[in-house]
Amino acid sequence: MASHIRTSLMLLGVRNACAIANTERCISGVLIPVRHLSRMRTRTGNKGGFWIDRLAPPLFDRTAIERKLDENPDSRFDKVAPARIFQSSSAFSDPLVTKFTNMMMLEGMKDKAEEMMGRALKAVKTIQLDRYHAADESTKPTIILNPIKIFHKAVENCKPVLALAPLKRGGVTYQVPVSILEKKAEWTSMKWLILAGRDHDQKTDKFRNALARELIAASNNEGKVIKRKFDLHKQCEANKAYAHYRWSK
Amino acid sequence: MLSLRLEEQISRLISVPGARRAACQLWKTASGPRSFATETAAAGSVNDSPKAIDPKVKVNKAMRAYLERAQAHNMFMKQQTSEFEIGRRHLANMMGEDPETFTQEDIDRSIQYLLPSNLFQRSSRPIMRPPEEVFPQQKEAQFGLDGRPFHPLFYTGKPNYYQILHDIRDWTLQLNVLEDERVRKGRAPPDKKLNLSGTQWMTKDELATLLVEKMTPHMYRRFILSMERLLLHPYVYRVEEFVRKYRKALIEEVIEIQAPALKKDEAGRSYTEAYANRKTCHAWVTLKDGTGKVDINGQDILFFPRASDRLQIMFPLQLLDRMFQFDISAKVEYGGYSGKSGAIREALTKCLTAFVSKEEVEILRHAGLLTHDKRVKERKKVGFRGARAKPTWRKR
Numbered sequence: 001m002a003s004h005i006r007t008s009l010m011l012l013g014v015r016n017a018c019a020i021a022n023t024e025r026c027i028s029g030v031l032i033p034v035r036h037l038s039r040m041r042t043r044t045g046n047k048g049g050f051w052i053d054r055l056a057p058p059l060f061d062r063t064a065i066e067r068k069l070d071e072n073p074d075s076r077f078d079k080v081a082p083a084r085i086f087q088s089s090s091a092f093s094d095p096l097v098t099k100f101t102n103m104m105m106l107e108g109m110k111d112k113a114e115e116m117m118g119r120a121l122k123a124v125k126t127i128q129l130d131r132y133h134a135a136d137e138s139t140k141p142t143i144i145l146n147p148i149k150i151f152h153k154a155v156e157n158c159k160p161v162l163a164l165a166p167l168k169r170g171g172v173t174y175q176v177p178v179s180i181l182e183k184k185a186e187w188t189s190m191k192w193l194i195l196a197g198r199d200h201d202q203k204t205d206k207f208r209n210a211l212a213r214e215l216i217a218a219s220n221n222e223g224k225v226i227k228r229k230f231d232l233h234k235q236c237e238a239n240k241a242y243a244h245y246r247w248s249k
Numbered sequence: 250m251l252s253l254r255l256e257e258q259i260s261r262l263i264s265v266p267g268a269r270r271a272a273c274q275l276w277k278t279a280s281g282p283r284s285f286a287t288e289t290a291a292a293g294s295v296n297d298s299p300k301a302i303d304p305k306v307k308v309n310k311a312m313r314a315y316l317e318r319a320q321a322h323n324m325f326m327k328q329q330t331s332e333f334e335i336g337r338r339h340l341a342n343m344m345g346e347d348p349e350t351f352t353q354e355d356i357d358r359s360i361q362y363l364l365p366s367n368l369f370q371r372s373s374r375p376i377m378r379p380p381e382e383v384f385p386q387q388k389e390a391q392f393g394l395d396g397r398p399f400h401p402l403f404y405t406g407k408p409n410y411y412q413i414l415h416d417i418r419d420w421t422l423q424l425n426v427l428e429d430e431r432v433r434k435g436r437a438p439p440d441k442k443l444n445l446s447g448t449q450w451m452t453k454d455e456l457a458t459l460l461v462e463k464m465t466p467h468m469y470r471r472f473i474l475s476m477e478r479l480l481l482h483p484y485v486y487r488v489e490e491f492v493r494k495y496r497k498a499l500i501e502e503v504i505e506i507q508a509p510a511l512k513k514d515e516a517g518r519s520y521t522e523a524y525a526n527r528k529t530c531h532a533w534v535t536l537k538d539g540t541g542k543v544d545i546n547g548q549d550i551l552f553f554p555r556a557s558d559r560l561q562i563m564f565p566l567q568l569l570d571r572m573f574q575f576d577i578s579a580k581v582e583y584g585g586y587s588g589k590s591g592a593i594r595e596a597l598t599k600c601l602t603a604f605v606s607k608e609e610v611e612i613l614r615h616a617g618l619l620t621h622d623k624r625v626k627e628r629k630k631v632g633f634r635g636a637r638a639k640p641t642w643r644k645r
Contacts, residue, residue, distance in 0.1 A: 058617025083617035
């Protein structure tokens with residue numbers, strides 16, 4: 001019997017509690033050694049980081065909070081991190097828009113960045129409304145009028161799938177295609193959108209209008225940023241012969 | 250703290266034949282196999298201290314040294330206690346209060362008043378605590394008159410700690426035998442589960458205090474891991490008592506939140522007042538039953554030019570869907586707009602807790618509105634450009 005083997009093993013060789021702790025009990029009763037104790041992390045220890053990160057993250061939706069309390073009654077004992085100054089339960093607060101605003105902010109001028117973002121979204125709305133009124137009845141339902149929705153769609157469409165990383169092999173630097181994390185892809189997408197917005201005629205045009213045009217174009221899979229994404233993908237395709245440099249020398 | 254009771258009995262045994270066996274017996278019956286140090290009676294009289302050892306009786310050197318050490322320690326603690334008592338009465342007289350009813354809280358308050366300290370580290374500020382808290386506890390005698398240790402794990406240096414690990418092992422083996430028996434008989438695994446909800450493992454320091462042994466992080470991790478492994482056993486509910494010995498009950502966070510008093514104004518409308526601070530700002534908020542009027546330093550909500558700040562003010566009310574049920578009036582001082590809105594938000598949430606149910610307070614808490622944001626600007630350091638940034642390094 002498997003559990004009999006386990007008991008006799010313990011009696012034979014494994015004499016202290018530490019060694020018992022180092023063996024995983026599984027349903028079949030077979031002993032599976034696990035990694036050494038000192039390398040293991042427990043639930044209680046090794047929680048590093050800033051004090052806010054060690055607390056439970058706050059939630060901003062009443063139904064989500066109620067669901068959490070139902071599913072995990074022990075969360076009543078959790079200490080909750082304070083809601084940050086940019087987080088709110090309001091319909092007007094959007095984490096992605098906040099992130100985008102912070103990214104395009106210059107020299108800590110947040111009020112100005114917020115104003116520019118608001119004006120850009122307003123410009124999107126204006127352009128879409130003009131389009132809506134000019135369109136014939138059959139195409140009207142396909143036009144999105146919510147600028148936040150357009151913004152989300154644009155960021156989603158501009159996310160690259162791969163990235164190029166410079167790796168030095170044999171004295172030569174190769175541009176090696178590497179996979180990209182979701183968070184990094186989102187960052188790249190937003191960075192490109194901001195750069196496309198800044199790339200306009202300084203005398204006649206404004207950032208808000210350029211950004212609005214770019215957002216609408218990107219939400220339809222067109223425009224400079226989408227072209228930039230495809231260029232990157234093409235470059236990755238061309239350099240795929242170097243892909244093995246990621247794991248070989 | 251050394252147990253006077255045990256010492257007394259041991260010193261009484263000095264002239265009795267077979268002292269070690271008797272002492273061993275005493276250890277096992279009175280204090281259990283791994284007696285944790287017990288606290289001394291607060292102010293023991295002189296008669297309580299160990300008697301001088303009769304020079305004719307043969308006593309092991311280790312025991313003799315221990316008894317001398319214990320006597321010295323007790324004398325020291327007695328002196329400290331009497332000094333503390335005199336100091337406490339003196340402090341009460343200085344503060345013009347009654348020495349008989351002068352509690353530890355009064356002492357802390359007086360020390361803070363008389364010796365105000367601006368040091369960031371709280372542990373570096375002046376204190377006056379009873380000597381039992383200031384000087385660490387010491388273990389009772391771990392060996393008999395002949396110098397033989399009572400505990401088989403004495404030479405590990407941490408007998409109490411290793412005893413727990415051995416206990417875990419013993420329980421695991423016993424439960425395994427039980428499980429094997431049940432499996433042989435073809436019984437289904439038990440439905441009973443050990444419910445440890447609302448408790449958590451003792452912290453490292455708590456465990457160290459309980460065992461009166463120094464505890465390294467590695468030792469604590471090993472303890473937790475072994476315990477967690479025991480919890481995976483299907484029959485662990487049988488050793489509930491053993492497991493619970495090392496778990497501490499948690500207190501619901503929402504119980505500790507104290508709502509401000511609900512008052513009534515001349516018109517009969519109920520209102521509450523609260524104070525909060527954030528960064529360098531201070532906010533005093535009054536929340537009154539009303540229709541959603543806002544008054545911040547004499548202005549309406551447009552006191553805040555940024556929309557995000559205005560969202561912050563309305564966040565608690567908006568979350569509970571009570572936007573137009575209250576009038577807000579706030580006074581804010583110092584700092585910038587972010588600090589001001591944060592301070593008002595916290596004070597307003599405190600006010601709101603008096604008006605809403607316990608469940609809604611819990612919702613406010615889970616939205617992170619009742620946790621004080623204690624972050625402040627880090628001070629500039631001498632020789633640095635800021636808090637952390639160093640000047641550019643130049644080679645001569």
